[in-house]
Amino acid sequence: MLEVRDLHKRFGDKVALDGVSLSVEPGHMFGFVGANGAGKTTTMRITMGVLVPDSGRVLWNGKELTESGRSDFGYMPEERGLYPKMKIAAQIAYFGELAGMTPAVAKRAAGDWLDRLGLGDRGNDFVQDLSLGNQQRVQLAVALVHDPKMLVLDEPFSGLDPIAVDTMATVLQERSEAGVPVVFSSHQLELVERLCDTVGIISAGTMVATGTVAELRARGNRRLRVTVAGATSGWENSVGVPATSVGTDEWVFDTDDDQRVLQAATAAGRVTRFGYDEPSLADIFREASS
């Protein structure tokens, strides 16, 4: 299990992290979301030892994460960092060897991952000759080649076409189901909602909400959407809770008191639709970040 505890980090006067904590359990996928500059990359870089925090800790299975512990992690950094003039099969195998694999095992694993990621016939191509999306697949292969115990991925889905998104999502789900904790950042909230057990929302260096999507939904404002045909004018103002007209015959109420609204709506006209909106992760994100 990965635990990031109370990280603080400044760059000069700029406070990048102001007490960030998160944890990712085996078999769980943690989606890290936040606006540009919120602190996701900085948190991941500290986790991977690329940056040193001003204070705070990173624990792996309850103990301080060490350099040798990190060599068992798979990392997809934001800056990517492939060698443009190296053939991709050799490059993936090279990273496998850096992580302690023998050359023969690393070569086999590199070939297996290239096949798996749909690049089986591109092993002798140079990275610079691949499209950006395919370079990203290679970067994923680099992160996975040594069968890591933990995956830390900085925006792995950015710039991918829908097929590559599906391939990436399937591979991550498989690793997660195999017991590997996975943390990834993304601005693609519908993907995070679909894939992740737990979501962390970071805003200006502070974790403003963490939980399952269902938990975050339950904490958010509930919006009751009501359609009333032929309603008497201004009826919504007599209910006594905040109301907004959102179209012909349709209103939204910020309240948990559905019976109160239902009674007023029934008295006002013919109720044709009545129910709570299910907020999307994007709605939750906007609310938490405001």
Ligand SMILES: Nc1ncnc2c1ncn2[C@@H]1O[C@H](COP(=O)(O)OP(=O)(O)OP(=O)(O)O)[C@@H](O)[C@H]1O
């Ligand atoms: N090396 C650095 N020097 C100075 N400031 C930095 C440095 N790295 C990050 N920052 C600042 O720290 C804050 C957090 O940046 P970070 O890259 O962690 O955000 P992010 O959530 O990953 O953003 P994005 O979604 O745009 O990638 C930003 O204000 C950024 O400008």
